[in-house]
Amino acid sequence: MKRVVITGAGTINPLGASVPETLEAMAEGRCGIGELDIRDVDRLTIKIGGQVKGYEADTHFNRQQQALYDRYTQFTLLAAREAIGQSGLVFSGQLAAEAGVVLGTSGGGLNTQDENYRAVYEEGKNRVHPFVIPKLMNNAAASHVSMEWNLKGPSFTVATACASSNHAMGQAFWLVRSGAARVMVTGGSESMLCFGGVKAWEGLRVMSKDACRPFSATRNGMVQGEGAGVFVFEEMGHAKKRGAEILAEVVGFSMSSDAADIVMPSKQGAARAITGALKDARVEREAVGYINAHGTGTAANDKTECAAVADVFGSHADRLMISSTKSMHGHLIGGTGAVELLACIMALRDGVIAPTIGYQEPDPECALDVVPNTAREAQVDVVLSNAFAFGGLNAVLALKAA
């Protein structure tokens, strides 16, 4: 089996338009959640979100590109440019044939759907722009990345709600580890902060009106965010031979299904995914120093996740750190695991553990070290990233310091 390393990272999210900006914000415990600036916000009950503010599509894409790129595709392409740029890879010849792209998204081009439903239903128009379909489809982002970078190997999109990008990165990891690809561009993107997108989430009554406070006894729900995270996963020998800078090693991945409920999480399902990732990585549970939690800030997720971690790690659960950066950037749904993997890389490379901000009061059902409010310096060698989706689909990644 091949070993898999990360040689590039890129992002645009509510905390910043690049990896350095994002890591700086995470280390400072800055909050990227604010008032939503979208059409018809006055008709929404939930008026906050982790929006990418100050973004001008015209700065990055021409008119013809914008006719084809939904906001989620634009975010993906910008993150991919940063990641592939950092890796220094150029895809041509045999390497192009052995390099692919697998990305996660839940809503795909939801803004495009929203705008065009509005046009035909609300405005009564009988005609829509010819590119609505290629713009809204869930694989548009992956396809445009493959076209921009000449990636001709295995390429597809994974949609498993809140676990989409962890599932995608898991597939990328397995493809490189098995030898089916030498390089995989992977991660995820989401942009559903539009009237219809937020309205649909309101319906579930799980959204907070003021802040995302994971693990705090005062938590009152999740906050939606938007953005993308993209990484270059590369076979270790290939990376070393060309002298590439290695950000971290991907050592394990596991997925499980609760097979129980369409929205309520299961402790057993989460625990099986965590245990599976440790087994796949062949690391002892005592080696894990940090877990980037799914930590949505809902009553159900946070207590179930903490119980699962306590079950898997036993007495070591009290010694490891677990934080939710969703408190800062919100829940990026299908792109969330990708942006959260940046916190894992920061922990391994810089020895900085991103905090769970907004933490006000301990909850006895979440009695773990959640790194409340301020970042912490700590040396960690193995980290996990949890993602537990609606539908009971769980995906956990394990990373090791390079």
Next chain:
Amino acid sequence: MANVREQVIGIIAEQAVLEPSDISMEQSLEDLGIDSMGLVESIFSIEEAFDIQVPFNANEPEKSEFDISSVAAIIAAVEGLVAKQKA
């Protein structure tokens, strides 16, 4: 119908990323570097501009009633559709 001509040329020029003055009547869309996607987008813009239905199927463009062989042909076809609309 001078207005139709100007508007159609404007739409085609925008697709071709050219100035309207650079478009000549005998040119085909291919000459202007407009591909099949650009053609479909042009037809959409024409429908929007004149509020007409353009009979065009991208699967068999040669069988369509709408003549797209040159800029002049497109203008004539649009003028016909606009006249029919008004009648």
